[in-house]
Amino acid sequence: MIIRRYLVWATTATASQRAAAADVLVRAYHQSPLTDADRVDIDKALIGLASDSSPMVRAALVEAFKASAAIPMPVFEALLAAGDTAAMTLLADSRAVSSAQLVDCVAVGDPASHRRIAGREGLPAQVSAALAEVASLDGLMALLANDTAVISQSALQRMFDRHGHSPALQSALLGRQELPPFMRHALMSFLCERLADYTVDRGWLSPARAGALQVEAGDMATMALVAEASDETLERLVSHLIASGELTVGLLLRSLLCAEPRLLTIALAKLTGTPRGAIEAARGIPGRAAFEATYQRAGLPGGLLAAFHAALDALDKLPPPMRRKDGHLSLMMVRHVIAACEDMPSTAAGPLLALLERFAEEAQATQGAIDPSPAASPLYANWTAAPAVHPQALAA
Template sequence: MTAVTSFHHRTTLSDIDIERLVRSENADDRAVATHKICRVMERGRLGDTDRAAAQEIIRMLAQDAAELVRRALAVTLRTSELLPHDVAMKLAQDVVTVSVPLLTFSPIFSDEDLADIIRSGGPVRQIAVAKRETLSEVVTTALADNGVEEAAVIACANDNARFTEGGMNRVMDRFGTSEVLHSVLVNRKTLPVSVSERLINVVSASLREQLIAHHAIKPETAVEIVTAARERATLDMADQAGASFDPQGLASHLMASGRLTPSLILRALARGHMPFFEHALSELSGVPHERTWLMVHDAGSLGLRAIYDRAGLPGRMFQTFRMAVETYHTLQAEAGHLDPIRMQERLIERFLTQVPFAPREDLIYLYERLDRDSQGRLWAKSPEKSANDLLKAA
């Protein structure tokens, strides 16, 4: 009561507001008074004395038996730094109409507070936290480990929610079959390479089931088609990543998942992803990247052959890889000033005129790449026909 009277004398609050707050037995009246008093507190420039008095009033209001009053307090001060931390934590455990506004907006909670609430607060509170404008890795990790699917999806849809690679993979572990999650992750600005690869695999598995169920294709054939589609998607992802592309991370992930295939490596090399080629050889051979780089670029064909054999790649394909590396070096010396898209086009063109012994499916794939302009649109109306015609001409 003393705090209310003291605060009243130094603000624009009316006697009626104070009377409603202190003496009214009507919850609606007290809620209206609470809203007005909290607005005055929030808008006023409070010194230390007034701030202490205001926070004492807030503590009193937080103990009101009427949910309507506590909700008025929570909604009005949901973005305020005036709310005492102990009151915020108390209201976070209140009924959902009181707790949700604060959990969604209040700056008073620390990352550790929010993580604890996620672990113990139940689905409604988890979803409220997930809707915050920004989320730290501490909070998203708690959501990844403990949150319900809706909370995890909401956080993943927010590019201002920072995830560790482990946290994002944990979300995939728990909710990896959710098509809504797939859509949300695909539309994030950035994704860890390992998560991108897992998404590609999920889509590929779905495609495999459709091919077998609806088109009477043998499972072995479906696997081959899906594998090719996966490799194309992986390299398209590398192209689109631009400056954020992590060739070492991608090579390491593909190695760990058993998908660092000769075909994928050749296609990547022919598209100009030399750092990925180096890291792929390093992963397969167990030779450090620095030494692998020297054997590819500074030791001539004998060095390339040595690291190639150490990596266990097929001997029949060595001449194809050797000519791809030589083509890359030559074009770098001649036209290193070209932008990445044009450089890739020139590299594929030059490679295809010099390499007659690459596997047929890889040549078709590279011809199809040449059919695309810089925006990814197809010049040819029928890419399969165009690719095969070019292959016959070659």
């Protein structure tokens, strides 16, 4: 009865009076015991306020619902239909709007509403997923800039699938901590490619030299990801590397020389269909005949098998304190492999030794100062280190 009187009163009330009534109606909707008839009447009253011609009234209604537990769907739709500041405020921070309502709004909303929703504090994963499917690049950038938004890996992948060509989106994706390693690798590959193309376009490097540096930079970045990855995420990364053609024998050798054998183990398991445990067991069998058989089944080049044997030997001898697992090459291990490969036939040894020498220079630059001398540490009592190999020694 009271609500019906309000409906009659509202036909002659001023805009300021109707705005003042909004808070009373919202509190009555949530707090007062209502009959079914009263519930129908108050719904009509709230829809009337949501459809009011006065922006002042709609803004007052949004403010009244701002801290409430829920907003009726017809009222929500009526407010959105106006498309004004009040509607945007409702989307941006009203707690009354449910996740389901936000998902519906994403489906039918415009770029402005998408940006408002993307910036909501504590945005749920299902709403982020909806935005990932339909939002424009600007909307996705707003979502990625929202540190409180929960974004699933599948939603991140969908953004990359839709707008991965955008450098701005690539940079924003790299800023998300939850970005899986295989996606981070793909984005870093794009970055390395763009940098290589830029140096060639400017005439700073030849295409061949830029390509070589691109590969080396990509492999260094990959090992940084490998060092931080769990076994599960590393398996996805290896699958990505195989599918993209970026799992090279040079990267596998680098992984051993970084004291990180998981990459090689998982790669051999995927390439041969052998259980990972069997691969790990094969590495420990004296003579490494079982490892050699697995290596050959994986289709890896036989000419580099000696380098892998030497790297595995070096890894076995490497004292635990030196297994830093930081993705950096171990200078001691690289020198050990160089010494083991110097007696190989020159046709096979030339490119390999050139690669190993680049590894040695990189290791010297990044961590040579913190690699203790065998003579200075009792940890290396059983280590036979090879002497440093100078660049001119490989010139031939």
